[in-house]
Amino acid sequence: MITAYTLDAGKIVEVRCSTETRIPDLALWVDLATPTPDERALAEAWIGTEIPTREEMAAIETSERLYEADGALIMTAVMPLIARDPDPKTASMTLVATKGLLVSLRHGEPVSVSVAVRRIQSESIPIRGATDILFVLLDAIADRAADVVEDCSSAFDAAASDVFERGIDSRKSAQYKATIQKIGLIGLKIARMHDSCASLERLFLFLSVHAKTIGLTGQQKTAAKALGRDIRSIREHASGLDTRLNFLLDATVGLVNLEQNQIIKIFSVLAVVFLPPTLIASIYGMNFGDMPELRWAWGYPFSIGIMLVSVALTFLYFRWKKLL
Known part of the structure; x- marks a missing residue:
């Protein structure tokens, strides 16, 4: 044009x-x-x-x-x-x-x-x-x-x-x-x-x-x-x-x-927090005949309590170090 x-x-x-x-x-x-x-x-x-x-x-x-x-x-x-x-x-x-x-x-x-x-x-x-x-x-x-x-x-x-x-x-x-x-x-x-x-x-x-x-x-x-x-x-x-x-x-x-790193850190800390309960559960999951706690009436509550205490202690440690 x-x-x-x-x-x-x-x-x-x-x-x-x-x-x-x-x-x-x-x-x-x-x-x-x-x-x-x-x-x-x-x-x-x-x-x-x-x-x-x-x-x-x-x-x-x-x-x-x-x-x-x-x-x-x-x-x-x-x-x-x-x-x-x-x-x-x-x-x-x-x-x-x-x-x-x-x-x-x-x-x-x-x-x-x-x-x-x-x-x-x-x-x-x-x-x-x-x-x-x-x-x-x-x-x-x-x-x-x-x-x-x-x-x-x-x-x-x-x-x-x-x-x-x-x-x-x-x-x-x-x-x-x-x-x-x-x-x-x-x-x-x-x-x-x-x-x-x-x-x-x-x-x-x-x-x-x-x-x-x-x-x-x-x-x-x-x-x-x-x-x-x-x-x-x-x-x-x-x-x-x-x-x-x-x-x-x-x-x-x-x-x-x-x-994203913060999210990954939370998952990493949670994995560490639940590591002691996993170890305790693994120990009591063994099929050995000579385990006194197997025939103990308070054995189950005792193991659950240990797990909860280990989680609380680990969590408090991370809070003390300001990792959470």
Whole structure:
């Protein structure tokens, strides 16, 4: 699908295009959402340079994600969308920028794109050219990355409260499995956001270095550097959260093991407590003919009493040693 955004009387107007219709002359930004080869070819003819395919967008090498060609900057970054969709082909977005035009190519539905559209269509942000739209879009992407990391931080706080305040019962396996799974999912989301922030940080650095290619103003150069610092701080926040997640996971497993060890200790102590009665019962269970207690009227109560006394003495010994 091709969506063009044109500047009409100082306002951004959204226009849906197809291969049968040409892109408007006044268009500043063309957004390609899961385009067909014909739609991508139409956008390439409009901006005057080749646009990477979906397979090329998934390239890992920085040189293949960020480069300059035909007077345009081709920049591919992993979007915060990867937090919920781990497929890099879906979560990546390519931005092709020239001095007066902008093309975005994506195969997913990142929230930052819709946020950027609302911002440029509002009258609060003046739009004079494609570079203004580019920075509104990049700012929305950075804000979305911060929101995702904050969501992970809130989820971490909830999981930590479950573990340390309300507590988890290791005898209910579903409960502690769900807690460990929740911690693991937060960790996976943070790991994906590391990749996203790393690619965005490289993008902002590349944009600052090649500012002359697309005619960035001094204010926009400063904004690019500021966005790079913001993404770096988001990444550092994610790194700190990742460390806390590892601590929480270790603590959760440790608490479960501690409770399980306590249960095993109780069984071990009970086995020792009932060891003397077992020995006494084994002795009187022998079939020797010359055992005086066999013909003693008080033999049975005597043996039961010895057993009870041995249990009580063993129990009191463990209590004295604070093993119970």
